[in-house]
Amino acid sequence: DIVMTQSPDFLAVSLGERATINCKSSQSVLYSSNNENFLAWYQQKPRQPPKLLIYWASTRESGVPDRFSGSGSGTDFTLTINSLQAEDVATYYCQHYFLTPRTFGQGTKVEIK
Amino acid sequence: QIQLQQSGVGLVKPSQTLSLSCDISGDSVSSNSATWNWIRQSPSRGLEWLGRTYYRSKWYTEYAISVKGRITINPDTSRNQFSLQLNSMTPEDTAMYYCARERCRGTICYSGSDIWGQGTMVTVSS
Numbered sequence: 001d002i003v004m005t006q007s008p009d010f011l012a013v014s015l016g017e018r019a020t021i022n023c024k025s026s027q028s029v030l031y032s033s034n035n036e037n038f039l040a041w042y043q044q045k046p047r048q049p050p051k052l053l054i055y056w057a058s059t060r061e062s063g064v065p066d067r068f069s070g071s072g073s074g075t076d077f078t079l080t081i082n083s084l085q086a087e088d089v090a091t092y093y094c095q096h097y098f099l100t101p102r103t104f105g106q107g108t109k110v111e112i113k
Numbered sequence: 114q115i116q117l118q119q120s121g122v123g124l125v126k127p128s129q130t131l132s133l134s135c136d137i138s139g140d141s142v143s144s145n146s147a148t149w150n151w152i153r154q155s156p157s158r159g160l161e162w163l164g165r166t167y168y169r170s171k172w173y174t175e176y177a178i179s180v181k182g183r184i185t186i187n188p189d190t191s192r193n194q195f196s197l198q199l200n201s202m203t204p205e206d207t208a209m210y211y212c213a214r215e216r217c218r219g220t221i222c223y224s225g226s227d228i229w230g231q232g233t234m235v236t237v238s239s
Contacts, residue, residue: 031221040225049211049229061227067137091158097215097225101177102150104160 002026012113019081021093021108028074031098034105038098041070041079043090044077044107049092054079086112115139125206131199135212135230141184142188142195143168148215148222149195150216151186153235155208169220202215202237203236209234 003026013019016058029038042050052061054070057077067082081088089112094105121133135149136198137195142149153168154160166186185198199206210233215228 034221036223038223042225049213049232050226051229052225052227055224055227061224066118095160095225097222100162100175101166102152102162102225106159 001101002029002098003103004096004103006092006094006108009106010109010110010111012082012111014079014113015077015086016083017113019084019110020053021079021092021110023077023079023088023095023102025075025077025096029096029098037073037077038096039070040075040095040097041068041071041075042093042095042112043088045090053092054110081110084110084112114142114226115214117228119210119212119230119233122234123234123236125235126239127203127237129202131197131202131206131210133197133210133233133235135196136166136192136194137214138193139157140190140214140228142166143190143191145169145219146217148184148217149188150186150213150215151197152211152226153208154211157205157234158208162196163197163199165215167217175217190228204237207235207237 005024033068039057041054047086060068091107091109116138118136148165151163152166183200188195206213212230214228215222216224
């Protein structure tokens with residue numbers, strides 16, 4: 001199985017500042033046939049299911065604010081939240097969908113400093 | 114608007130079988146452009162993919178090794194839903210269970226899970 005490791009586990013950021021979350025996969029999730037990274041980012045708020053934010057490592061899902069951006073390739077990925085808003089307080093997860101089983105990172109909890 | 118609505122009992126006794134259903138609206142369980150997944154979440158195991166079913170000229174199912182031998186995922190085309198059965202439940206199976214859709218183009222599923230059910234909290238206790 002591909003192991004997904006996020007850092008940090010917890011992040012406190014001031015309102016309006018930038019939050020950066022890292023995700024590392026134990027093997028490359030870059031699909032050579034289309035040169036896309038099979039990596040997604042989710043946001044989860046308490047008592048809600050995860051919400052898809054980013055797929056193909058950097059493509060924002062429809063309706064996701066543009067302060068959320070994804071980057072990286074191969075095994076190293078980053079989710080950046082520019083100008084953190086109060087409604088961004090949540091736990092964020094990365095997930096690969098390169099093969100089965102799909103696996104998730106352990107999560108990064110983002111709070112307001 | 115595509116929605117997934119879960120149903121099923123949330124309290125299961127040890128050694129018994131968990132049965133959950135996921136009703137699909139706005140899409141089809143027989144779609145060639147989706148897969149239909151079960152995922153669970155617990156504090157000890159995090160988010161854990163359990164398995165999926167999908168139709169590509171015939172039906173396919175895949176299961177996680179961690180639950181293989183205990184799990185069955187079945188599509189029901191007449192009700193446009195898919196189900197999860199997990200046998201021989203133990204307290205370690207206590208978790209929030211979700212159904213979820215993955216979008217695909219042909220054989221390539223390209224987005225992760227874009228639609229999720231509301232979740233069912235399952236507790237295994239006598």
